[in-house]
Amino acid sequence: MDASNAEKPQGPFAELKPFKVTQTEGNGSARSKESTLVDSARDTSPHSQTVEAQHEPKAPSSIHSHDAEPEPEYPTSWRLTLIVVGLCLSIFCMALDNTILATAIPKITDQFQSLGDVGWYGSSYLLTTCCLILAFGKLYTFYSTKWVYLMGLAIFEIGSLVCGVAPNSVALIIGRAIAGLGAAGVFSGAMIIISQTSPLKWRPFLTGSITSMYGIASVAGPLMGGAFTDHVSWRWCFYINLPIGGATIFFILLFFKAPKSVKSTQGLKDKLAQFDLPGTFVFLPGVICVLLALQWGGTTYEWGNGRIIALLVLFGVLIGIFIVLQMWGNEKATIPPRLIKNRNVWGAALFSFCVGGSFFVAVYYLPIWFQAIKGVSATKSGIMNLPMLLSVVIFSIVAGGLVSTFGYYTPFMLVSPVLIAVGGGLLSTMGVHSSAGHWIGYQIIFGMGAGLGMQQPMMVVQAALKIADVPSATAIVAFTQTLGGALFVSVAQNVFQNELRKNLAQVSGIDPASVMQAGATMLRHVVSADQLPAVLEAYNGAVTTTFYVAVAMGALSIFGALPIEWISVKGKKIGPPAA
The missing domain is CATH 1.20.1250.20 (MFS general substrate transporter like domains)
Known part of the structure; x- marks a missing residue:
């Protein structure tokens, strides 16, 4: 593509301008290919995917999930x-x-x-x-x-x-x-x-x-x-x-x-x-309990008042249950x-x-x-x-x-x-x-x-x-x-x-x-x-x-x-x- 015709915005939008991607040829030499972020995201033809797959180096296992993700198509x-x-x-x-x-x-x-x-x-x-x-x-x-x-x-x-x-x-x-x-x-x-x-x-x-x-x-x-x-x-x-x-x-x-x-x-x-939903229904009243305890303790009621103690105990119990639910829920938590x-x-x-x-x-x-x-x-x-x-x-x-x-x-x-x-x-x-x-x-x-x-x-x-x-x-x-x-x-x-x-x-x-x-x-x-x-x-x-x-x-x-x-x-x- 002709890079001279591409838009070249400045600052944080500069990613939309042409950039060079270095690809490795079969003989080990490198060549440069100019493209744009938007163009590369749109170029999804089978041929282009095959060619890029042949030349794209394999990612280390520690970041394989990163490289497997598709390049996003950013707005203009x-x-x-x-x-x-x-x-x-x-x-x-x-x-x-x-x-x-x-x-x-x-x-x-x-x-x-x-x-x-x-x-x-x-x-x-x-x-x-x-x-x-x-x-x-x-x-x-x-x-x-x-x-x-x-x-x-x-x-x-x-x-x-x-x-x-x-x-x-x-x-x-x-x-x-x-x-x-x-x-x-x-x-x-x-x-x-x-x-x-x-x-x-x-x-x-x-x-x-x-x-x-x-x-x-x-x-x-x-x-x-x-x-x-x-x-x-x-x-x-x-x-x-x-x-x-x-x-x-x-x-x-x-x-x-x-x-x-x-x-x-x-x-x-x-x-x-x-x-x-179980985790949400447990978590919300737990937060309300601790907030009420902090709001009322020492002002509306003494810290030793049964209401304050009950709120703090209930907070601890509910948050404990919430933690268990999160561990049990795994990806659905x-x-x-x-x-x-x-x-x-x-x-x-x-x-x-x-x-x-x-x-x-x-x-x-x-x-x-x-x-x-x-x-x-x-x-x-x-x-x-x-x-x-x-x-x-x-x-x-x-x-x-x-x-x-x-x-x-x-x-x-x-x-x-x-x-x-x-x-x-x-x-x-x-x-x-x-x-x-x-x-x-x-x-x-x-x-x-x-x-x-x-x-x-x-x-x-x-x-x-x-x-x-x-x-x-x-x-x-x-x-x-x-x-x-x-x-x-x-x-x-x-x-x-x-x-x-x-x-x-x-x-x-x-x-x-x-x-x-x-x-x-x-x-x-x-x-x-x-x-x-x-x-x-x-x-x-x-x-x-x-x-x-x-x-x-x-x-x-x-x-x-x-x-x-x-x-x-x-x-x-x-x-x-x-x-």
């Missing part, structure tokens, strides 16, 4: 660009739903008198998300990626609408849970679509661009949330998802075509058997033992669990610190939160570009825990009179760590596994990240309320219950000027103590990074399976 550059735009919009929409809420929470608690429900606004969303991510992984394996993805996005939009019209705190929590159901399929689906539409060596850059939407939404979210809360209504924090989600549906509906190679030929009965035994998969899952827990604690409690301690508006607190969020954006993109350039993601997974732990530790030292230089610098360090590390587990499973295993492994990693967020937002809420109650009890002349009920934004309206300094110190101590949770989880994430193999993403079509 302009179509891939529009697909990525659609994916970026969907992740932006999801991330916005989390970060826009952070600055609105104080106003919501004021209106609904629901300071004790703050943990549930985040946990209800994350709970339903993490409970169904694994089920969506199965759906993506056996059904059209495109339609499963759009279904998840539609459910997310419905949940956002319910939140927007919620008349009370309970309705808001229900809406958040519905949105979480849809979100379970959106994030993992975006990563799966990237794996189906782009070559491996460019996936770090594309994945970094998509995950940077978390950072961009984190920048826009607090500002938008503050503006809506201060000037319109906090309800617009949820209504805004509707037009953004509509644009996403348009792009994905028109420009993404699920590759035929990932579609299953199994019948309906066999597909249903793959969903591990929700979490196939073959995958979880792979050190790259369980290492990536542990890393995601810890980093997710650390990041969401900071996202939820930094705005509370700014509004309560510094006495600023929701909009101003969003601006003051920018250093952390901008650093997440910048270093997500930088890390993706560096991985695509040098090939290795493991170094970033080793640096990330150090920066997160150091940044979180510095945040925990903030006081009522901390200067801007302190809280800006501390946020940047924490954001650098989160930005460098959050996307890497997705690259691990894409580089280390066969393409057929990517949907399930991607779901496992996404599940552990959201589970970490769900659990440790509740843990932080428990720490915050216990510490605040203890600190306020030491301030004379105030009613701790009334101060806690007032919420962060109304704090200065329920105490006198003489009492305010002591109350602020009490509040500051409670909020900064929650950052110890972020420190601990950030430090523990190093144990997920250590077992990860050093596999290069450069020059590989699909990463070989690890032992």
Whole structure:
């Protein structure tokens, strides 16, 4: 073919331009053949297959399954660009739903008198998300990626609408849970679509661009949330998802075509058997039990209360049964033992669990610190939160570009825990009179760590596994990240309320219950000027103590990074399976 007539796009779409494939002649000499990725995928004539089979060297046994897989037919550059735009919009929409809420929470608690429900606004969303991510992984394996993805996005939009019209705190929590159901399929689906539409060596850059939407939404979210809360209504924090989600549906509906190679030929009965209904029915109540125990323990009930003990015992029993079912179910299990035994998969899952827990604690409690301690508006607190969020954006993109350039993601997974732990530790030292230089610098360090590390587990499973295993492994990693967020937002809420109650009890002349009920934004309206300094110190101590949770989880994430193999993403079509 004439290479001069071929399209030559740049950057991550360069894989669509002509490339040279060296083939060995029968006499042992080498010749070069120019082709394109799309052309080679379409050239399926018997003659071409016979000729290539004669000259293709045999793969070593350790990677035979990799070479046996067909070369995917990637979309053209302009179509891939529009697909990525659609994916970026969907992740932006999801991330916005989390970060826009952070600055609105104080106003919501004021209106609904629901300071004790703050943990549930985040946990209800994350709970339903993490409970169904694994089920969506199965759906993506056996059904059209495109339609499963759009279904998840539609459910997310419905949940956002319910939140927007919620008349009370309970309705808001229900809406958040519905949105979480849809979100379970959106994030993992975006990563799966990237794996189906782009070559491996460019996936770090594309994945970094998509995950940077978390950072961009984190920048826009607090500002938008503050503006809506201060000037319109906090309800617009949820209504805004509707037009953004509509644009996403348009792009994905028109420009993404699920590759035929990932579609299953199994019948309906066999597909249903793959969903591990017994495991799902055991796992979901198990997660609910531990979340309720963490939410209620030490606040609503004492830790020694029979309800808390029963919840923890039931959690242990249900998870034990779930593990047995997974071992017995083998390939039909929700979490196939073959995958979880792979050190790259369980290492990536542990890393995601810890980093997710650390990041969401900071996202939820930094705005509370700014509004309560510094006495600023929701909009101003969003601006003051920018250093952390901008650093997440910048270093997500930088890390993706560096991985695509040098090939290795493991170094970033080793640096990330150090920066997160150091940044979180510095945040925990903030006081009522901390200067801007302190809280800006501390946020940047924490954001650098989160930005460098959050996307890497997705690259691990894409580089280390066969393409057929990517949907399930991607779901496992996404599940552990959201589970970490769900659990440790509740843990932080428990720490915050216990510490605040203890600190306020030491301030004379105030009613701790009334101060806690007032919420962060109304704090200065329920105490006198003489009492305010002591109350602020009490509040500051409670909020900064929650950052110890972020420190601990950030430090523990190093144990997920250590077992990860050093596999290069450069020059590989699909990463070989690890032992």
